[in-house]
Amino acid sequence: MDIVRIQGLVKRYPVPGAGRNGVSASGITVLELSHLSVGPRTELVVAGPSGSGKTTLLNILAGLVRPSEGRVELLGQDLFALPEGRRDAFRARHVGYVFQTFNLIGSLSALDNVLLAMAVAGCVPKRERGRRASGLLEQVGMHHRLRHRPAQLSVGEQQRVAVARALANRPELVLADEPTANLDRRSAGAVLRVLRDAVAAEGATLIMATHDPRIIESAQEVLSLDAPAGAPVQTAPSGTSPAGERAVSPAS
Numbered sequence: 001m002d003i004v005r006i007q008g009l010v011k012r013y014p015v016p017g018a019g020r021n022g023v024s025a026s027g028i029t030v031l032e033l034s035h036l037s038v039g040p041r042t043e044l045v046v047a048g049p050s051g052s053g054k055t056t057l058l059n060i061l062a063g064l065v066r067p068s069e070g071r072v073e074l075l076g077q078d079l080f081a082l083p084e085g086r087r088d089a090f091r092a093r094h095v096g097y098v099f100q101t102f103n104l105i106g107s108l109s110a111l112d113n114v115l116l117a118m119a120v121a122g123c124v125p126k127r128e129r130g131r132r133a134s135g136l137l138e139q140v141g142m143h144h145r146l147r148h149r150p151a152q153l154s155v156g157e158q159q160r161v162a163v164a165r166a167l168a169n170r171p172e173l174v175l176a177d178e179p180t181a182n183l184d185r186r187s188a189g190a191v192l193r194v195l196r197d198a199v200a201a202e203g204a205t206l207i208m209a210t211h212d213p214r215i216i217e218s219a220q221e222v223l224s225l226d227a228p229a230g231a232p233v234q235t236a237p238s239g240t241s242p243a244g245e246r247a248v249s250p251a252s
């Protein structure tokens with residue numbers, strides 16, 4: 001089964017002052033994607049300049065932003081057919097999100113940040129949570145910093161904790177929005193390796209937004225979005241594909 005399936009996606013945002021002085025009331029189209037399917041255990045990099053809709057696409061996939069048109073299925077579930085509360089529960093269970101600015105809870109230790117994600121979703125049995133949380137933090141190289149709070153960690157270390165937290169509930173899909181944007185070159189390379197290795201070890205699919213050329217060059221599959229809202233043209237490192245039409249399958 002596909003992890004992600006998108007048909008006829010359009011996202012428009014309202015324009016400040018819309019409907020007055022000749023400004024269109026229908027809003028600005030910031031994203032159009034006619035078709036996308038992404039299989040299990042796949043990595044897809046969403047590339048494109050600032051404002052091309054990368055974050056918008058990830059937020060739609062997380063069920064955080066509702067599309068203006070189109071259908072978004074995760075694991076066969078029509079995401080926006082779910083009422084908000086059930087969509088939140090579905091996200092907590094099936095999607096891990098690594099944000100550009102980490103969004104860790106400042107008052108909690110690294111370990112407690114991961115444990116909290118498990119408590120919210122409630123799908124990992126209580127007796128397994130401690131071992132799983134410390135195991136994930138060990139996997140991302142943070143076993144020596146379990147009790148540190150975010151402010152006591154380097155930026156790269158915080159991002160590693162965010163990766164562990166994103167994987168806490170064994171999600172089938174991990175979204176990462178510019179996960180290396182705030183890191184220097186060396187830390188960026190290390191975090192990227194940790195993210196890719198941890199996602200692969202968990203057997204999840206990774207969809208990562210970036211404009212970092214090094215990540216794009218090393219990607220298995222690339223979806224290129226045009227700025228600001230042109231029709232998406234998708235390319236793989238080895239060639240190009242028709243605009244807006246793409247099925248992305250596991251790498252062999």
Ligand SMILES: Nc1ncnc2c1ncn2[C@@H]1O[C@H](COP(=O)(O)OP(=O)(O)OP(=O)(O)O)[C@@H](O)[C@H]1O
Pocket residue numbers: 013014030048049050051052053054055056057211228
């Ligand atoms: N809540 C909103 N209301 C109105 N317009 C918005 C809103 N959120 C985003 N936009 C617009 O949608 C477009 C796409 O934004 P988005 O953040 O998805 O781009 P991006 O490719 O992730 O950019 P960056 O690389 O700079 O993070 C931008 O032109 C932005 O101004």
